[in-house]
Amino acid sequence: MPATVATLSALVVALAGGVLTTTGPWYRALRNPAWKPPDWAFGPVWATIFTLCVVSAVIAWNEADEPQRVALLAAYAVNSVLNIAWSALFFRAERPDWAFFELVLLWLSVVALIAVTLPVSGLAALLLAPYLAWVAVAGVLNRAIVRLNGPFGAA
Numbered sequence: 528m529p530a531t532v533a534t535l536s537a538l539v540v541a542l543a544g545g546v547l548t549t550t551g552p553w554y555r556a557l558r559n560p561a562w563k564p565p566d567w568a569f570g571p572v573w574a575t576i577f578t579l580c581v582v583s584a585v586i587a588w589n590e591a592d593e594p595q596r597v598a599l600l601a602a603y604a605v606n607s608v609l610n611i612a613w614s615a616l617f618f619r620a621e622r623p624d625w626a627f628f629e630l631v632l633l634w635l636s637v638v639a640l641i642a643v644t645l646p647v648s649g650l651a652a653l654l655l656a657p658y659l660a661w662v663a664v665a666g667v668l669n670r671a672i673v674r675l676n677g678p679f680g681a682a
Contacts, residue, residue: 533584537577540607544573547614553621558675563668576658583644583654591647602636602643609633617669624679627669634662 550566564572587599609632617626637659645652673679 529588530581530585533581533588536584536603536607537581540610541573541577543611544614547611547619549618554618557623557672560668560671560675563671572661576661579654579657583648583651586654587644587647587651590651595643595647598643599647602640606633606636606640609636622679623669623672624677627666627673630662630666630669634659634666637662 584599584603588596591599609629613626613629613633616622616629620626637655641652641655641659644655
């Protein structure tokens with residue numbers, strides 16, 4: 528049961544983020560740093576991260592007591608909302624500047640997720656490290672896009 532719930536939850540977050548991600552003319556017109564990964568790389572990276580999150584969540588859930596489970600659920604819920612919100616701000620609102628500040632909160636939510644997971648399972652916490660690293664890279668990329676293209680929202 529925990530594996531099914533974790534997998535379905537990850538799929539909902541991934542699908543919501545995917546639906547909100549539009550790479551139309553506005554996105555294609557953005558100037559990007561030379562080191563930006565190719566667009567095709569984001570799907571496999573996120574698939575790997577979501578898979579690691581599911582495995583981490585299942586391990587942690589199976590080893591946690593009731594109060595730890597409540598903390599895990601809360602941390603994953605906050606992280607999921609922030610994960611989806613970034614795509615909404617960056618792609619749908621076309622506000623990389625707002626998305627950058629939201630991404631700082633997303634990164635902090637991954638830190639919190641690791642902090643809540645670590646006392647339960649070191650392995651489960653370690654499985655979240657690539658997520659933290661990827662969000663950090665995304666933050667640097669997001670900031671570079673803001674610098675190369677801002678200001679935003681000026682009509």
